[in-house]
Amino acid sequence: xxxxYSSPFASLFTDNASRLIAAGCFVLTVxxxxxxxxxxxxxxxxxxxPMLTVPAALVAIVALAHIPYALYVEDTRWLxxxxxxxxxxxxxxxxxxxxxxxxHWISLTVGVAVGIVAGVGGSLMLAKLLHLSPExxxxxxxxxxxxxxxxxxxxxxxxxxxxxxxxxxxxxxxxMMFGELVLAFVPLRTRLAxxxxxxxxxxxxxxxxxxxxxxxxxxxxxxxxxxAGVAMVLLAPMLGLLPV
Numbered sequence: 001x002x003x004x005y006s007s008p009f010a011s012l013f014t015d016n017a018s019r020l021i022a023a024g025c026f027v028l029t030v031x032x033x034x035x036x037x038x039x040x041x042x043x044x045x046x047x048x049x050p051m052l053t054v055p056a057a058l059v060a061i062v063a064l065a066h067i068p069y070a071l072y073v074e075d076t077r078w079l080x081x082x083x084x085x086x087x088x089x090x091x092x093x094x095x096x097x098x099x100x101x102x103x104h105w106i107s108l109t110v111g112v113a114v115g116i117v118a119g120v121g122g123s124l125m126l127a128k129l130l131h132l133s134p135e136x137x138x139x140x141x142x143x144x145x146x147x148x149x150x151x152x153x154x155x156x157x158x159x160x161x162x163x164x165x166x167x168x169x170x171x172x173x174x175x176m177m178f179g180e181l182v183l184a185f186v187p188l189r190t191r192l193a194x195x196x197x198x199x200x201x202x203x204x205x206x207x208x209x210x211x212x213x214x215x216x217x218x219x220x221x222x223x224x225x226x227x228a229g230v231a232m233v234l235l236a237p238m239l240g241l242l243p244v
Contacts, residue, residue: 115200175202
């Protein structure tokens with residue numbers, strides 16, 4: 001038996017097992033997402049949103065099975081690659097709702113500008129107050145924009161992509177769960193303002209929540225999210241100059 005483990009066949013067996021585990025992680029991730037999505041469609045609870053349940057289930061499974069993170073991302077990295085085409089597809093709603101952009105361009109511009117300043121400035125100030133590492137500070141800067149844009153910005157400012165994705169997801173889930181509570185205390189009565197709040201602060205997850213409030217809120221949230229993402233990518237070189 002010891003001769004087998006020291007032979008070339010042992011490494012071949014290990015490589016095949018690793019490929020099977022990596023492929024299984026990919027299938028498991030996709031299956032959990034669709035199962036969680038179906039469950040959330042039946043039970044409309046914020047605690048059952050796929051953005052919350054799928055990562056929690058995957059972390060538990062990977063930890064219990066002692067699967068290394070490098071092995072997990074070996075095949076699931078293709079899901080991250082799909083964020084590139086998704087970013088390009090964001091241009092379609094902007095074109096479709098160009099009339100709304102022309103009618104409210106001043107309000108949307110001011111809302112996006114305030115959202116970026118509040119998101120980047122607030123995150124950076126809090127990170128410095130807590131004496132967090134420079135890598136965490138850079139990742140926190142991009143937490144309020146959608147994942148494809150946040151990852152594009154993280155490349156430009158040399159922030160860890162894994163941390164960036166984690167902070168983006170956490171921001172979206174918190175925005176979805178506490179957004180309506182904020183609206184109860186902040187006197188935002190217009191559909192434009194309510195939608196912009198979710199889109200600028202909680203990106204895609206916030207946009208989904210805004211659509212539950214109304215179709216116009218959802219459209220405005222989607223536009224705000226996309227414009228903020230594009231603006232963050234364009235401002236990435238300047239963000240890299242901020243002291244961390």
